[in-house]
Amino acid sequence: MTDPFSQFMAGGDLPASALSWLLDSFATPFLKAIGGKWQDSRERARWDDALRSYGQSILRHYGRLRVLGKSEDVPLGDVFTDVHILDQISARRRFDMRELMEKQVERFDLPQHTGERRNGMGLVNQGQSLYILGKPGAGKTTFLKNVAVASISNRLGSPTKKRLPLFVPLHEWANSRHHELLPFLVDQLDVHHFPEADKFLEHLLENGNGQILFDGLDEVRQEREQRAHLAQQLRDFTKKYDKNQTLITCRVAASEYAFSGLRDVEMADFTREQSLDYACKWFGDAEQKYESFAADLEKPENAGLAELCNVPLLLSLLCLYYDDAQSFPPRRAELYEDALDALLRKWDSSRQIQRDKIYEKLSHKRKQQMFAHIATPAFEKGQLYWTTKQLAYAISSYLSNLPGAPPLEEIDGEAILYAIEAQHGVLVERAHNIHSFSHLSFQEYFTARYIVENEARGTIHRLIDNHLIDVRWREVILLSGSLLDNADELMSEIRRTTSEHIDDRWFIYLDWLGEKIQQERVSEATQLSVLRIAYLILVLDYSLSKIRTQFFELPDRKNSNTQIDHKYWAKALLHLRRQALNLAFILDANFANALDLTLALALDIAVPLTSNVDIDIILTPDLARSRSINISEIFAFIYTRIRSIVNSTTQKTGVHFLLFCIWRISGILQSNSQLNDARYIFLRDFVEIQTFCTEFGEEDATALINFNLPVSIRDEVGWYGLTKALGKNLGDIMHMPELLLTPHISENSAMDRYLYANELLVRCLDLAYVTNRQEILDNLLRPPG
Numbered sequence: 001m002t003d004p005f006s007q008f009m010a011g012g013d014l015p016a017s018a019l020s021w022l023l024d025s026f027a028t029p030f031l032k033a034i035g036g037k038w039q040d041s042r043e044r045a046r047w048d049d050a051l052r053s054y055g056q057s058i059l060r061h062y063g064r065l066r067v068l069g070k071s072e073d074v075p076l077g078d079v080f081t082d083v084h085i086l087d088q089i090s091a092r093r094r095f096d097m098r099e100l101m102e103k104q105v106e107r108f109d110l111p112q113h114t115g116e117r118r119n120g121m122g123l124v125n126q127g128q129s130l131y132i133l134g135k136p137g138a139g140k141t142t143f144l145k146n147v148a149v150a151s152i153s154n155r156l157g158s159p160t161k162k163r164l165p166l167f168v169p170l171h172e173w174a175n176s177r178h179h180e181l182l183p184f185l186v187d188q189l190d191v192h193h194f195p196e197a198d199k200f201l202e203h204l205l206e207n208g209n210g211q212i213l214f215d216g217l218d219e220v221r222q223e224r225e226q227r228a229h230l231a232q233q234l235r236d237f238t239k240k241y242d243k244n245q246t247l248i249t250c251r252v253a254a255s256e257y258a259f260s261g262l263r264d265v266e267m268a269d270f271t272r273e274q275s276l277d278y279a280c281k282w283f284g285d286a287e288q289k290y291e292s293f294a295a296d297l298e299k300p301e302n303a304g305l306a307e308l309c310n311v312p313l314l315l316s317l318l319c320l321y322y323d324d325a326q327s328f329p330p331r332r333a334e335l336y337e338d339a340l341d342a343l344l345r346k347w348d349s350s351r352q353i354q355r356d357k358i359y360e361k362l363s364h365k366r367k368q369q370m371f372a373h374i375a376t377p378a379f380e381k382g383q384l385y386w387t388t389k390q391l392a393y394a395i396s397s398y399l400s401n402l403p404g405a406p407p408l409e410e411i412d413g414e415a416i417l418y419a420i421e422a423q424h425g426v427l428v429e430r431a432h433n434i435h436s437f438s439h440l441s442f443q444e445y446f447t448a449r450y451i452v453e454n455e456a457r458g459t460i461h462r463l464i465d466n467h468l469i470d471v472r473w474r475e476v477i478l479l480s481g482s483l484l485d486n487a488d489e490l491m492s493e494i495r496r497t498t499s500e501h502i503d504d505r506w507f508i509y510l511d512w513l514g515e516k517i518q519q520e521r522v523s524e525a526t527q528l529s530v531l532r533i534a535y536l537i538l539v540l541d542y543s544l545s546k547i548r549t550q551f552f553e554l555p556d557r558k559n560s561n562t563q564i565d566h567k568y569w570a571k572a573l574l575h576l577r578r579q580a581l582n583l584a585f586i587l588d589a590n591f592a593n594a595l596d597l598t599l600a601l602a603l604d605i606a607v608p609l610t611s612n613v614d615i616d617i618i619l620t621p622d623l624a625r626s627r628s629i630n631i632s633e634i635f636a637f638i639y640t641r642i643r644s645i646v647n648s649t650t651q652k653t654g655v656h657f658l659l660f661c662i663w664r665i666s667g668i669l670q671s672n673s674q675l676n677d678a679r680y681i682f683l684r685d686f687v688e689i690q691t692f693c694t695e696f697g698e699e700d701a702t703a704l705i706n707f708n709l710p711v712s713i714r715d716e717v718g719w720y721g722l723t724k725a726l727g728k729n730l731g732d733i734m735h736m737p738e739l740l741l742t743p744h745i746s747e748n749s750a751m752d753r754y755l756y757a758n759e760l761l762v763r764c765l766d767l768a769y770v771t772n773r774q775e776i777l778d779n780l781l782r783p784p785g
Contacts, residue, residue, distance in 0.1 A: 014052055014055040014056050014059065014152075014153070015153065017154075018055060018152065018153040018154055019048065019051060019052055019055065021154040022051040022055065022152075022164070023047060023048065023051060025154075025162040025164075025209075026051075026162075026164050026200075026204065026209065027047040027051065029203075029207075029209075030199075030200050030203050030204070033203055034196075034199065034203075043195075046193070046195050047195065049193065050189075050192050050193050050194045050195065051192075053192040053193065054152075054189070054192040054194070055152050055153075057191075057192060058148050058149060058152045058165065058167070059149065059152075061167070062076070062144075062145035062148045062149055062167060063075065063076050063077075063145075063149050064076060065079060065080075065142060065145065076142070076145055076146060076149060078281055078284065079278065079281050079282055080142060080146050080281075081270070081274055081277050081278040081281065081312075082119060082120070082121065082274070082277075083119075083120045083139055083143055083267060083268070083274075084117040084118060084119060084120060084268040084271075084274075085117070085118050085119075085120045085123060085130075085132070085265045085266065085267060085268060086116070086117060086118075086265060086266045086267075086268050087116050087118065087263075087265055088266070089133060089252070089264055089265075089266050117268055118265075120143055120267075121146070121147070121150070121156070123265070124147050124156065124245075124247070125156050125159055125160075126160060127159060127160035127161055127163075127245055128245070128263055129238070129242075129244075129245055129246040129247065129261055129262045129263065130246075130247050130248070130262060130263050130264075130265050131248050131250070131258075131259050131262040131263065131264045131265070132247060132248065132249045132250070132265055132266075132267060133249075133250055133251070133252045133264065133265070133266045133267070134249070134251065134252060134266060134267030135251065135252060135267070135311065135425045135428060135438065136251060136311075136313070136343060136423075136424060136425030137311045137312060137313025137314060137342075137343065137425065138267040138269075138311060138312065138313075139267060139312040139313075140215070140216075140249040140250075140251075140267055141215050141216065141249065142312070143249075143267070144167065144213045144215050144247060144249060145167075147165065147211070147213060147247065148165040148167045148213055151163060151164070151165040151211055152164075152165055161208060161209065161245075162209060163208075163209055163210060163211035163244070163245055164204060164209060164210060164211065165211045165213060166185055166188065166210055166211065166212045166213065167213045167215065168181075168184070168185070168212065168213060168214050168215065169215050169216060169219075170214055170215060170216050170217055170219060170220050170230065171216055171219040171220055173230070174220045174221070174226055174227075174230055180233070181233055181234075181237055182198075182201065185201055186198045186201055189201060205241045205244055206241075207243070208241075208243025208244050209244070210241065210244040210245070211244065211245045211247075212237075212241075212244060212245070212246050212247070213247050214234060214246070214247065214248040214249070215249050216249060216250070217230075217231065217234075217248060217249065217250035217257065218250045218251040218422050231257045234248065234259060235259055235260065238259055238260065238261055238262060239260060239261065242261050246259075246261075246262060248262065251421075251422050251425075252266065252421070252422075252428070252429065269310035269311065270309060270310045270311070270312065270315065271310075272306075272309075275309040275310065275315055276294055278312060278315055279293055279294065279309075279315065279319055282315075282316065282319040283319065283323065286323075289322070289323065289326065292322075292326070292327075293318075293319065293322045296322075296327065296328055297309065301763075302328060302332075304332060304336075304439075304440070304441030304444065304475055305318060305328060305332060305335060305441070307439050307440065307441050308335075308339055308439055308441065311425075311438075313342060313343075314339050314342065314343075317335075317338055317339055317342055318335065321335060321338070330482075330766055330767055331482040331767055332441075332475075332478075332479065332482070333445060333448070333479050333482050333483055336441060336442065336445040336479075337445075339442075340368070340426065340442065340445075343424045343425055343426055344364060344367060344368075344424050344426065345364060362399070366402070368446070368449065369398075369453075370395065370398045370399070371426060371427075371437075371442075371446045372446040372447070372449045372450035372453070373394070373398045373450065374391070374394045374395070374398070374446070375437065375442075375443045375444075375446035375447045375450065376446070376447045376450040376451070378443070379443055379444070379447045379476070382472070384436055384437075384440065384443070385430070385434050385435065385436050386434070386435050386436070387433055387434060387435075388414060388417065388429075388433045388434075388435065389414075391413075391417055391427070391435050392413030392414040392416075392417050393413060394413075395411075395413040395416050395417055395420075396408055396411040396412075396413035396416075399411050399413075399416070417435070421435075425438050426438060426442060441475070444475045444476050444479060445479055447476050448475075448476050448479035448480040448483055449483065451463055451476070451480050452480055452483045452484055455484070455489070460480070460489050460490050460493055461489075461493055463476070463477065463480065463493075464477070464490070464493035464494055464496075464497050465493070465497060468494060468497045468498070468501075468757055468760070469501060469753045469756055469757055474760065477490075477494075477760060477764065478760075478763055478764060478767060481764035481767050481768040482767040482768060484768060484769070485769065486769055486770070486771070487764065487768030487769055487770050488770055488771055488772065490764065490768065491761070491764065491765070491768070491770055491772070491776055494757065494760065494761045494764065495761065495776070495779070497757070498754065498757040498758060498761060501750060501753040501754045501757055502750055502751070502754040502783075506750060506751055506754065507783050509536070509539065510781060510782065510783040511783060512535075512539070512735070513532040513535050513536055513781055514532070514782060514783075515735075516531070516532075516535045516656075516734070517531045517532060517535070517653075528777075528778060529587055529777050529778070529780040529781065530584060530587050530588045530591055530592075531653060532780065532781040532782075533580050533581075533583050533584040533587070533592075533781065534584065534591075534595055534653065534657075535653075535656075536580050536781065537577055537580050537581060537584070537595065537596075537599065538599070538656065538657065538660060538734075540573050540576055540577045540580065541577065541599050541660070542660065542730075543573055544570060544573045544574070544577075545663075545664055545667065547569050547570055547573070572749070575752065576749075576751055576752060576755065579752060579755035579756060579759065580755055581595075581596055582759050583755060583758055583759045583762060584596075586759065586762045586763065586766070587762065587777075595657070599657070599660070599661070656730075656733070656734055659726070659729065659730050659733065660730060662689060662726060663723065663726035663727050663729075663730050665682065666682070666719070666722055666723045666726050667723045667727075669682055669719065670716075670719040670720055670722070670723045673714075673716060676713050676714075679710075679713040679719070680713050683709055683710065683713065686709060707722060707725055707726070707729075708721065708722070708725075709722060710722060758780060758781060761776070761780075762780070765777075
């Protein structure tokens with residue numbers, strides 16, 4: 001059975017049950033109080049019509065919602081997500097600035113949620129009067145609309161008292177012909193032909209049956225003391241009619257007013273769960289699109305976009321973009337630009353809000369320049385927070401250098417700061433006297449803009465020279481690449497600086513990579529780059545395998561120092577492997593996937609590569625047994641993957657990887673004497689393996705034909721000899737260099753930095769306009785010079 005309230009929320013008529021409740025709760029008590037009664041059916045009809053008209057007016061005005069970018073209003077119930085409210089105001093909290101400056105942060109982690117998070121509708125249901133503060137786009141108006149719609153239909157649950165909602169957009173009252181509040185409210189009732197509207201309102205308020213929803217104190221202009229005058233009237237009203245429930249909303253930065261009897265609270269940012277709930281409702285029946293949206297947000301490269309999702313306004317913008325494009329743009333700068341445009345211009349204009357023009361001569365372009373001038377020197381110093389005095393001075397300094405500007409000392413930077421925070425929310429007060437950009441991604445974007453707009457002053461050179469391998473600057477570098485009209489200089493600087501992060505000890509490996517592919521015939525530079533990476537991963541896996549074999553042959557392997565050393569090398573090699581694999585995935589995802597799965601199975605390290613399993617698992621010899629691996633299925637899988645590698649590149653590469661895989665599987669079986677079934681399958685299928693190799697017609701594969709196999713599954717000497725022979729054969733064929741296990745093999749080694757820089761180079765290449773793309777790819781992972 002259809003819920004009548006759902007019909008109401010979607011635009012239907014006021015349900016009969018709600019109308020009956022309104023008559024019984026408000027009309028009948030009023031008539032009884034003035035000594036009247038239902039005289040006849042016409043009297044009843046007058047109240048019936050008035051309350052139905054009023055209820056449906058609430059529906060028309062507040063039961064639907066204009067979502068940014070949508071061409072028409074949507075039912076409130078389709079997108080409303082339960083909000084939480086904080087019982088402590090962020091701008092009133094106190095933190096030590098020195099501690100914050102010393103704190104290492106990846107994204108903003110200043111605790112916004114100090115105090116208890118409470119369900120907003122739950123507080124309303126308790127009858128509390130609230131002064132609700134929040135950032136621009138945080139959903140304050142939407143919350144009040146939901147309260148009005150729930151109240152008019154008697155759907156608040158079990159409210160402490162029956163109350164009739166009266167919704168008051170404060171900027172409408174301020175711009176109306178009424179200087180006093182009560183006449184404005186009476187007018188709202190008169191429109192719906194309430195009998196004796198003035199007396200009805202007075203009775204309602206005197207008995208505490210009113211729920212007055214004052215929306216947008218910050219939207220009332222301060223010129224000619226308009227906001228101060230209105231705030232005083234609100235104070236007088238709430239004192240006189242304190243038995244009623246009063247809710248007032250205002251942006252945090254415009255919250256210099258206090259209201260006796262109202263509890264100060266703040267709209268909490270959306271949690272990740274709330275963000276996904278909102279997005280799920282936004283996409284509606286397009287479930288697959290929502291699931292794709294949610295999955296893409298989880299990708300590391302979209303961390304800056306995910307950060308925007310805690311504000312409903314910006315989350316709506318992301319949903320809108322994804323709905324059209326079905327993906328996020330590689331150039332994330334496009335979405336940051338749209339988000340900032342929404343905050344700086346579109347949101348107020350879409351609701352026809354006119355705010356004070358405390359810096360009206362500052363164009364949209366100048367505002368963005370000002371933010372860039374604030375963001376960049378601070379980001380350079382690792383500064384994410386400013387005191388009020390610091391930020392006000394930075395604003396004043398920028399404005400004083402504009403044409404026709406007054407002297408620095410005459411500019412009230414603090415007043416402009418709070419106007420920016422109140423009107424746009426690009427800057428926010430995170431704690432008492434401590435400010436920041438509302439999202440770190442905004443500071444990164446403005447820093448990149450500054451670098452791009454000042455390219456002629458050497459900003460590109462300094463960016464790469466000083467920050468190429470600093471992970472904190474990664475997003476700035478990528479944004480800069482995407483914003484440049486021509487990124488040739490940026491790429492040149494990255495290539496130059498990348499070569500400086502490789503030392504002489506690694507040249508032997510880079511030279512070896514070149515030798516392995518010099519006879520390969522490929523059509524694109526991308527394929528050459530992928531092959532270099534593939535062989536680099538192979539040499540890393542080969543070294544990891546040697547570590548495993550060596551570890552289990554050591555007589556003192558139970559010694560703690562021995563374990564620590566081998567675990568350290570294994571962990572470092574796996575880290576480098578992941579770095580190289582990331583680079584391969586960017587260039588050719590299909591090939592990289594085939595390569596990774598094949599080698600992971602052969603190494604028996606699939607588990608630690610795909611989860612956070614302890615590093616012990618890398619050195620555990622009986623993984624195959626514990627996971628009940630079907631060796632026959634492994635062979636079939638590897639054959640398929642090797643063919644995929646061959647088809648993607650050349651036969652020689654495929655043979656080399658197959659030889660490696662067979663060697664490793666043999667090693668696993670040799671280390672696990674109880675794997676009788678698996679050993680039997682290996683011996684049974686070895687002839688097929690030999691036949692499979694000869695299909696390639698490669699000399700490197702034919703050596704397998706002459707190998708001596710164990711005489712039985714329990715021939716331990718034979719298994720050991722086979723594994724040794726396969727390993728030696730692989731080394732002889734490939735002339736694999738020994739990877740020296742020295743301190744330069746670590747998670748912060750020269751090779752680590754070199755691979756990271758190359759991966760960043762390729763990421764930039766995917767975003768930027770360059771004139772020498774093929775040359776860059778052709779030189780990837782080549783020795784400098």
